[in-house]
Amino acid sequence: MSKFLEVTNLNVTFPTQDGEVRASNEVSYSVDLGETLAIVGESGSGKSVSNLAVMGLHNPTRTKITGSAVLNLANGPVDVISASAETVRRLRGKAMSMIFQDPMSALHPFFTIGDQIAEGWHLYNKGSKKDGIKKATEMLEIVGIPDASSRVHDYPHQFSGGMRQRAMIAMALVNNPSLLIADEPTTALDVTVQSQILKLLKDLQKEFNMAIILITHDLGVVAEVADRICVMYGGRIVENGTVDDIFYRPEHPYTLGLLNSVPRISDGQSHRLRAIPGQPPSLISLPSGCAFQPRCEYSSKVTSGACNSTVPSLSDKGSGHLSRCHLDVADLNNLVKDKA
Amino acid sequence: MFTFVLKRLAYTIILLAIVSLTIFFIFDLIPVDPARLVCSKQCTPSLVEANRQRLGLDVSVLEQWWRFIVGLFAGRTFGEEGIAITCAAPALGYSFSRHECVTTIVAEAFPFTLSLALGAFVLWLSVGISLGVLSARKKGKFADRAASVFVLVGTSLPTFITGILVVLFIVLRFNLVNPLELGNWHNPFTEPLGWLQTFFFPCATLALAYAATYTRFTRSNVIETSSEDFIRTARAKGLSEKVILRKHTLRAALAPITTIAGLDFAGLLGGAIITEGIFGLNGLGRLSIKAVTQTYDLPIIVATTLIASAFVLIMNLIVDIAYAYIDPRVRTT
Numbered sequence: 001m002s003k004f005l006e007v008t009n010l011n012v013t014f015p016t017q018d019g020e021v022r023a024s025n026e027v028s029y030s031v032d033l034g035e036t037l038a039i040v041g042e043s044g045s046g047k048s049v050s051n052l053a054v055m056g057l058h059n060p061t062r063t064k065i066t067g068s069a070v071l072n073l074a075n076g077p078v079d080v081i082s083a084s085a086e087t088v089r090r091l092r093g094k095a096m097s098m099i100f101q102d103p104m105s106a107l108h109p110f111f112t113i114g115d116q117i118a119e120g121w122h123l124y125n126k127g128s129k130k131d132g133i134k135k136a137t138e139m140l141e142i143v144g145i146p147d148a149s150s151r152v153h154d155y156p157h158q159f160s161g162g163m164r165q166r167a168m169i170a171m172a173l174v175n176n177p178s179l180l181i182a183d184e185p186t187t188a189l190d191v192t193v194q195s196q197i198l199k200l201l202k203d204l205q206k207e208f209n210m211a212i213i214l215i216t217h218d219l220g221v222v223a224e225v226a227d228r229i230c231v232m233y234g235g236r237i238v239e240n241g242t243v244d245d246i247f248y249r250p251e252h253p254y255t256l257g258l259l260n261s262v263p264r265i266s267d268g269q270s271h272r273l274r275a276i277p278g279q280p281p282s283l284i285s286l287p288s289g290c291a292f293q294p295r296c297e298y299s300s301k302v303t304s305g306a307c308n309s310t311v312p313s314l315s316d317k318g319s320g321h322l323s324r325c326h327l328d329v330a331d332l333n334n335l336v337k338d339k340a
Numbered sequence: 341m342f343t344f345v346l347k348r349l350a351y352t353i354i355l356l357a358i359v360s361l362t363i364f365f366i367f368d369l370i371p372v373d374p375a376r377l378v379c380s381k382q383c384t385p386s387l388v389e390a391n392r393q394r395l396g397l398d399v400s401v402l403e404q405w406w407r408f409i410v411g412l413f414a415g416r417t418f419g420e421e422g423i424a425i426t427c428a429a430p431a432l433g434y435s436f437s438r439h440e441c442v443t444t445i446v447a448e449a450f451p452f453t454l455s456l457a458l459g460a461f462v463l464w465l466s467v468g469i470s471l472g473v474l475s476a477r478k479k480g481k482f483a484d485r486a487a488s489v490f491v492l493v494g495t496s497l498p499t500f501i502t503g504i505l506v507v508l509f510i511v512l513r514f515n516l517v518n519p520l521e522l523g524n525w526h527n528p529f530t531e532p533l534g535w536l537q538t539f540f541f542p543c544a545t546l547a548l549a550y551a552a553t554y555t556r557f558t559r560s561n562v563i564e565t566s567s568e569d570f571i572r573t574a575r576a577k578g579l580s581e582k583v584i585l586r587k588h589t590l591r592a593a594l595a596p597i598t599t600i601a602g603l604d605f606a607g608l609l610g611g612a613i614i615t616e617g618i619f620g621l622n623g624l625g626r627l628s629i630k631a632v633t634q635t636y637d638l639p640i641i642v643a644t645t646l647i648a649s650a651f652v653l654i655m656n657l658i659v660d661i662a663y664a665y666i667d668p669r670v671r672t673t
Contacts, residue, residue: 092575109592109669
């Protein structure tokens with residue numbers, strides 16, 4: 001059974017004067033309709049780059065993309081990586097849609113919100129200008145903008161940050177896409193607004209039966225909405241599992257590090273926040289072994305020294321929970337217990 | 341919006357009053373006595389005084405200015421009953437070197453200046469913007485490099501060089517325009533071909549430098565706008581590159597060009613001295629340079645200076661109003 005989107009061995013490299021930047025390295029993930037996949041990682045881990053490749057939004061003259069990203073549409077599968085630019089353009093907005101981090105700069109300042117939403121609708125639907133605005137008003141009502149019929153004529157600068165992101169969502173969903181890629185949709189927003197937007201996305205997912213890919217560095221956001229999680233580091237996926245897998249049974253030291261650097265108040269005890277020491281790797285010259293090895297506190301426990309020499313494979317150690325570490329899961333758990 | 345325009349209009353009028361008053365004070369300081377200039381060879385002090393009174397220069401600067409303002413609206417009579425000359429409103433003064441009302445002189449010169457400025461404006465905007473967009477789209481390719489050569493040539497060649505080259509080769513060498521016809525006025529509506537003959541080459545000469553600057557400006561604006569987030573959003577919607585360029589990129593990239601285009605155009609409406617001089621066009625620029633360097637005709641200098649500054653101020657107002665229509669963020673603030 002194939003899922004709606006299947007990304008396999010996706011490589012995205014940017015040739016620069018200093019060398020090739022391997023922003024996305026043998027990345028594979030999949031997401032089905034009605035499912036939410038969260039891709040978590042720090043800046044430069046390759047999470048946005050991979051998904052911009054799926055949307056076909058990279059500049060083809062400045063990017064090298066290999067691998068495949070297959071959309072299993074009703075009328076047959078399409079690999080958006082090998083398909084022509086025109087084919088992919090006709091999938092954008094309808095089969096797949098994207099919302100971005102900063103809703104202020106992502107909306108055109110000179111056009112009304114209604115015009116910008118209607119513009120996408122007119123691409124795939126026949127109708128008058130009036131019909132477009134009517135549809136835009138409808139969409140604004142769906143995403144919870146009060147007094148939508150008059151706000152539809154407003155310009156982006158007349159909207160607050162949260163409302164702008166709602167308008168962005170309305171714009172992305174106007175053609176009822178099967179896949180929505182949300183690139184840090186709440187990062188630029190107030191905490192109170194963040195959870196409203198997440199709830200909205202969740203509700204709309206149920207209503208439209210969409211596949212959602214949520215790109216974020218915020219584990220709190222992930223816990224709220226995701227079904228599956230991919231953790232990315234240095235352009236590679238280092239762990240892939242369900243929310244419970246990642247939060248309660250992490251198998252990769254980087255995931256552990258991420259979880260430790262989030263404050264927890266749930267168990268009533270006070271913990272010291274433990275930051276991951278060191279800096280993320282340069283994507284031009286990745287370490288020859290595991291990309292996380294220079295920052296990993298457990299790499300010395302792997303006696304074979306494999307961490308320095310070979311990139312660990314992304315292996316399934318049971319029940320579809322994948323991780324990319326030379327250390328055995330049981331050993332890792334014991335080491336963690338010893339520390340605590 | 342209406343109160344905004346009204347407010348700006350009031351500012352413009354006040355500014356014009358201040359500018360004109362300043363011009364009067366400056367010309368009062370110039371050590372040239374018009375009353376003596378118009379005096380014949382057998383000049384006596386009493387004749388000079390009579391001239392002074394006839395020219396309306398026997399009162400204080402403030403009084404002169406006030407009479408000028410009143411004359412603008414009500415017309416004005418110079419001299420005593422016997423030799424009185426009446427200039428109808430809007431009277432800009434009386435030229436003692438040409439013995440004519442300044443308004444009449446200006447009205448004769450203005451069509452030349454307007455034709456030159458408007459023709460050049462249309463040329464440089466169309467050439468500059470299309471070349472700029474082309475070169476932004478083909479960044480680094482042959483078309484972009486060719487455009488950058490054009491920019492280099494256009495910005496580094498001064499008008500007095502290109503103008504003379506154009507006259508030498510196109511007009512005199514290849515006889516595309518009869519040299520005796522150079523600078524003749526033709527009504528563009530009744531004799532469009534004659535008008536084109538007179539104005540095409542001057543307009544092209546004047547437009548060259550502007551077109552080069554506008555090419556560079558458009559190119560950098562289009563490139564900068566293309567990397568904006570909202571262009572990525574437009575692409576994510578599934579819009580075609582053509583629509584993205586024409587609707588989304590150009591709208592944002594060309595907005596700032598409105599401002600400089602309006603002001604550049606206004607500057608030329610005051611007279612393009614060099615181009616008018618080279619091509620023998622009797623426009624405002626030639627009129628004022630002659631008044632300044634040859635005839636010391638103060639009323640003409642006052643009038644042309646005021647007209648030039650009025651154009652700049654009025655164009656500023658128009659640009660501001662236009663900008664509010666283009667950029668909605670300006671409207672609410």
